[in-house]
Amino acid sequence: MRIFDPHIHMTSRTTDDYRAMAANGVLAVVEPAFWLGQPRTNPGSFADYFDSLIGWEPYRASQFGIRHHATIALNPKEANDPRCRSVLNLLPRYLDKDGVVAVGEIGYDSMTPAEDEAFAVQLALAVEYELPALVHTPHRDKAAGTKRTLDVVAESGIAAGMVAVDHLNEVTVGLVKDTGCWMGFSIYPETKMSPPRMVEILQKYGTERVLVNSAADWGHSDPLLTVETGKAMLAAGFTADEVDQVLWRNPVEFYGQSGRLDLSSVSPEASFEGSSIKRGGS
Numbered sequence: 100m101r102i103f104d105p106h107i108h109m110t111s112r113t114t115d116d117y118r119a120m121a122a123n124g125v126l127a128v129v130e131p132a133f134w135l136g137q138p139r140t141n142p143g144s145f146a147d148y149f150d151s152l153i154g155w156e157p158y159r160a161s162q163f164g165i166r167h168h169a170t171i172a173l174n175p176k177e178a179n180d181p182r183c184r185s186v187l188n189l190l191p192r193y194l195d196k197d198g199v200v201a202v203g204e205i206g207y208d209s210m211t212p213a214e215d216e217a218f219a220v221q222l223a224l225a226v227e228y229e230l231p232a233l234v235h236t237p238h239r240d241k242a243a244g245t246k247r248t249l250d251v252v253a254e255s256g257i258a259a260g261m262v263a264v265d266h267l268n269e270v271t272v273g274l275v276k277d278t279g280c281w282m283g284f285s286i287y288p289e290t291k292m293s294p295p296r297m298v299e300i301l302q303k304y305g306t307e308r309v310l311v312n313s314a315a316d317w318g319h320s321d322p323l324l325t326v327e328t329g330k331a332m333l334a335a336g337f338t339a340d341e342v343d344q345v346l347w348r349n350p351v352e353f354y355g356q357s358g359r360l361d362l363s364s365v366s367p368e369a370s371f372e373g374s375s376i377k378r379g380g381s
């Protein structure tokens with residue numbers, strides 16, 4: 100089983116996670132820029148974070164033979180903080196970079212006017228830079244949030260096939276299915292989607308335009324739930340080819356639209372700007 104996790108926050112994860120992922124067939128990941136759990140107080144914090152997403156973190160992934168790409172954006176939650184608004188002005192510099200394969204995560208957290216504005220501006224950037232957009236749907240009031248999300252996406256003029264609407268569930272998948280947007284599902288250990296629930300959705304809605312991710316971050320999450328979903332699919336009678344479509348070819352097709360995916364095998368670089376993950380520099 101080869102696996103491409105299209106949404107995982109490796110900055111928050113350990114080298115043990117990288118090792119376990121590599122041992123279980125995870126060969127490539129996309130790390131979206133997001134909220135770090137504590138408010139950032141100025142745009143400079145974002146610049147350093149974005150730099151690490153296209154510098155240090157790909158280096159760290161390479162130590163385990165994993166290809167790492169990033170998506171860059173002002174996340175929905177911090178779009179509400181006036182101290183962070185000018186991050187929008189930083190984005191063009193990053194959207195030109197090789198390792199950046201989409202604009203994201205964008206979308207709604209609490210559906211405020213500030214979020215409306217940041218969402219629209221960043222969809223326009225995706226169009227301008229000819230990049231896909233990774234769109235987060237709110238965890239509260241999900242159906243209303245997803246409907247509004249789809250309206251804003253349609254108004255922006257971006258091609259539906261360039262948009263992944265993420266964190267869907269049984270309630271919201273039907274809203275997205277016929278729009279032409281990609282359908283993203285985050286598989287979590289306890290709440291929200293689980294591998295068995297994901298299998299039922301695949302049985303009902305098929306394997307086309309479906310992305311399955313672990314969305315693992317600093318919260319309770321598990322970077323191997325993509326693998327578990329693949330196993331659950333096989334146990335439920337899906338073919339190995341269908342598993343490969345969902346867990347590998349679909350994310351390759353979606354992010355491949357950036358023209359920037361590099362899936363050649365990666366060998367560990369000795370260091371990144373003089374630093375390594377080894378102790379004592381040896």
Ligand SMILES: [Zn+2]
Pocket residue numbers: 106108131133204314
């Ligand atoms: Zn995320």
